[in-house]
Amino acid sequence: MPEIRSAVKLPFFERYLSLWVVLCIIAGVIVGKIFPAGVNFLSKLEVSQVNIPVAVLIWLMIYPMMVQIDFSSILKAGKKPKGLVVTLVVNWLIKPFSMAMAIFAAIFLKYVFAAFISPALAKEYMAGAILLGAAPCTAMVFVWSYLTKGNPAYTLVQVAVNDLVILVAFVPIVKFLLGVNQIIVPYDTLIYSTIFFVVIPLTAGYISRVYLLKLKGREWFENVFLKMLKPVTIFGLLLTLIILFAFQGNIILGNPLHILLIAVPLIIQTYFIFFIGYLWSRKWRLPHDIAAPAGMIGASNFFELSVAVAISLFGLKSGAALATVVGVLTEVPIMLSLVYFSNKTRHWFEPEKKTIPR
Numbered sequence: 569m570p571e572i573r574s575a576v577k578l579p580f581f582e583r584y585l586s587l588w589v590v591l592c593i594i595a596g597v598i599v600g601k602i603f604p605a606g607v608n609f610l611s612k613l614e615v616s617q618v619n620i621p622v623a624v625l626i627w628l629m630i631y632p633m634m635v636q637i638d639f640s641s642i643l644k645a646g647k648k649p650k651g652l653v654v655t656l657v658v659n660w661l662i663k664p665f666s667m668a669m670a671i672f673a674a675i676f677l678k679y680v681f682a683a684f685i686s687p688a689l690a691k692e693y694m695a696g697a698i699l700l701g702a703a704p705c706t707a708m709v710f711v712w713s714y715l716t717k718g719n720p721a722y723t724l725v726q727v728a729v730n731d732l733v734i735l736v737a738f739v740p741i742v743k744f745l746l747g748v749n750q751i752i753v754p755y756d757t758l759i760y761s762t763i764f765f766v767v768i769p770l771t772a773g774y775i776s777r778v779y780l781l782k783l784k785g786r787e788w789f790e791n792v793f794l795k796m797l798k799p800v801t802i803f804g805l806l807l808t809l810i811i812l813f814a815f816q817g818n819i820i821l822g823n824p825l826h827i828l829l830i831a832v833p834l835i836i837q838t839y840f841i842f843f844i845g846y847l848w849s850r851k852w853r854l855p856h857d858i859a860a861p862a863g864m865i866g867a868s869n870f871f872e873l874s875v876a877v878a879i880s881l882f883g884l885k886s887g888a889a890l891a892t893v894v895g896v897l898t899e900v901p902i903m904l905s906l907v908y909f910s911n912k913t914r915h916w917f918e919p920e921k922k923t924i925p926r
Contacts, residue, residue, distance in 0.1 A: 588809075599814045626808060638724055696886075696890065697837075765873055777789070812893055842866065844863075
C-alpha cells in the first residue's frame with residue numbers, strides 16, 4: 569500500500585503552526601519589553617472581564633470555523649450511530665475528567681513537578697489544562713480527517729454534534745472540574761464567556777451560511793468565501809498569540825522551564841485519549857475512515873475557545889492562559905504523529921485482500 573501521508577499534505581500555515589507559535593512567543597516577549605505602556609493600555613480595554621481587543625481577534629479565529637458547520641448533516645447520524653457514540657463518550661465523559669481529576673494534570677502539576685511550580689501557579693496551569701480537556705476540536709479535525717482519508721460526511725456529523733453539545737455541556741463540566749480542584753470561578757462569568765465565544769459566533773456562522781448558500785450557491789461559498797476567510801483566521805491567531813505573550817513575557821523569561829512542564833501532561837493526555845477512541849473503534853469493527861477521525865476529534869482541542877475562556881476567567885497574564893497556549897504549541901506535531909500512526913495501522917481495520925490462487 570502506498571504511503572498515504574505523502575499523497576496529502578497540511579496547508580503551509582497548519583504544517584508549521586508550532587513554528588509560528590514559537591515566533592509569536594519571541595515577538596510577544598519583545599513587544600512587551602519595548603512597549604510596556606501600550607501593552608498595559610490594551611489590558612485595560614475590558615467589558616465584564618472580557619478583553620475587547622483579544623475578543624475581536626478570537627472571533628476572527630472562531631467564526632470561519634463555525635460558518636463551515638452544516639447542522640443539517642446531524643439528521644444523517646442515525647445511519648451509523650456507533651462512531652458517534654465513540655466520539656461523544658470519549659469527548660464528554662472520558663476526556664475532560666482524565667485531564668482534570670488527578671490522572672494527568674493534577675499528578676504532574678501538583679505533585680511530580682511540585683519542586684518547580686508553586687501551588688498557586690500549579691492551580692492556574694491546571695485550570696488551563698481543564699479548559700483544554702473540556703473543549704474537543706472543531707476545525708482542525710477536518711484536516712486530520714483528510715490526512716487519514718476519513719469519511720468527510722461523517723466527520724462533519726461528528727463536529728456538528730460536538731458543537732451542539734458544547735453549548736450545554738461545556739459550562740457545567742468546567743465549573744464542576746474547577747470546583748473539584750478548588751479553583752473557584754463565578755458561574756455567570758463562565759456562562760457569559762461561553763455565550764460570547766461560542767453562541768454568538770455559532771449563530772452568526774449559521775445565519776451567514778444559510779444566507780450565502782441561498783444567495784451565491786454552494787460552489788461560490790466553498791471555493792471563494794471560505795478561502796477568503798482563511799487568512800482572517802491566521803491573522804487572528806497570530807495577533808492573539810503575540811498579545812498573550814506580550815503579557816506573559818516576564819513569566820516566560822523567569823520560568824522558561826514551565827512551558828515544558830505544562831506540556832508533559834498535555835502530551836500524555838493527547839495520546840491517551842486518541843488510543844481510547846481508536847482502539848474502541850477497532851473493537852466495534854468500525855471502518856478506518858470513521859475510526860481515525862473519531863480518535864482525532866477527542867485527542868485534539870478547541871484551543872481557540874480554551875484560550876478565550878482562560879483570558880475571560882483568569883486574565884491575560886494568568887498561568888491558565890499560558891497553559892492553553894502551550895496546548896497550541898504542542899498540538900500539531902503530536903497530531904501529525906497520530907496521523908502517521910493511523911495511516912500505518914489502516915490494515916487493522918481493512919485487512920489486505922488475499923490473492924486467490926488460480
